[in-house]
Amino acid sequence: MAGQESKVIVNPVGSGGRVRRLWPELQQVLRESGLEFSAELTERPWHAAEIARRALDQGFRHFVAVGGDGTVHEVLNGLVVDGTIDPAVSLSIVTGGTGCDLVRILGVPRDPVQAARGVAGGHVRRLDIGELHCQRAGNPHRRYFVNVAGLGFDGEVCDRVNRSSKAIGGTIPYLSSLVFTLFAYRNKDVVLKFDGQSQSGTYNSVVVCNGQYFGGGMWICPPAVPDDGIFDVVILKDLNNLEFLANVSRVYKGTHLSHPKVQHFQAAEISVESRQRMFIQAEGEVVGEAPATFRILPSALNLRV
CATH class of the missing domain: 3.40.50.10330 (Probable inorganic polyphosphate/atp-NAD kinase; domain 1)
Structure with missing residues (x-):
């Protein structure tokens, strides 16, 4: 059977x-x-x-x-x-x-x-998953993810990676796409709403984390735990190109959260809006564009490890 x-x-x-x-x-x-x-x-x-x-x-x-x-x-x-x-x-x-x-x-x-x-x-480990509502080709779209989703620069990089060859795998295609994207990308004016709060600003990326790593080894959010019932959100604020390049190595080491232009907080639900186009990636796949809403679904997935 x-x-x-x-x-x-x-x-x-x-x-x-x-x-x-x-x-x-x-x-x-x-x-x-x-x-x-x-x-x-x-x-x-x-x-x-x-x-x-x-x-x-x-x-x-x-x-x-x-x-x-x-x-x-x-x-x-x-x-x-x-x-x-x-x-x-x-x-x-x-x-x-x-x-x-x-x-x-x-x-x-x-x-x-x-x-x-x-x-x-x-044995079975129960993991949270994220529910994502966004726009895709002008229509409402829903996706689920278990690791990391991101908007802005992150989404643009993944779009370039997915349009290039992944034959060599892992870190190299992501890092090379990151550098190429950096010189054409412009930070976005963003409005965030999360758990009854709101903030706005000019941001490079908004990364919604259930797991800790993305981009073939970038340690984007060391505090994230995939079974604690809450997202960890990392915001890269209005970094210029030189600031971004100077701190890429810190992201691989997981030491970037102390940077003055990086913000970290936790939320069970978060919405992201922008007047400019913002690509969204989930697990490295480009899934749509902002506006977007993310909601945590606690203990939704049984993972056998």
Whole structure:
């Protein structure tokens, strides 16, 4: 029965084709671990979400995402029905795509073979997820994320990354796209509302964090905890190009929160508005534009680690 089987969803183009090359070995490791499963390989953007939703309707309750953060993002969105995830549903992650920022703080091995060996066992950790309402092609759009979402410069960088090759994976494409984007980007006039408060200013980025890392290893929010029922929000204020470049290394080290033009606070719900165009990324995928509202959904996802 599907309910006793796991559905393995594989992104073969993850990390410039690394997942495709590894998949025969990973498949064998999963079988040897005792996991009963059926597997499907994605063929196009958003296919992982479609596979997950169809498998959910067929009765599958354990899902394995094989790929990077974008693959996990798609599978997660396929599992959410009417704003909730069935408590009987659980997700495992086998890394292999570009970035893999989510697993850095979850206890999931970053080595794909080691991660595959642990899928059949492990324990369940209940994670918060974020619900995002924004605009996409002029229409209301809703997405869910488990790690980090961002608006402004962050979204512009991810747009450039996704239009370029990810073949070399991880930090290098993000950092090179960051530098190219920096010289064309202009900071935005933003109005924020969060938990009954409001503020406005000219900002470079607004980053809404459930996890700690993004951009292939940037430690954007060291205090963030993915199961504490609240977002950590990091605002990069009106940094000029020289200030930004001078502090990039601090973001990788996680020491930037003390900078006078960086603000950090916690909120369960936050809305972001701007008269200028602001791209939004979630898990490294460009999902829409502002205005946007983010809401935390506590303990919504069962992650098997």
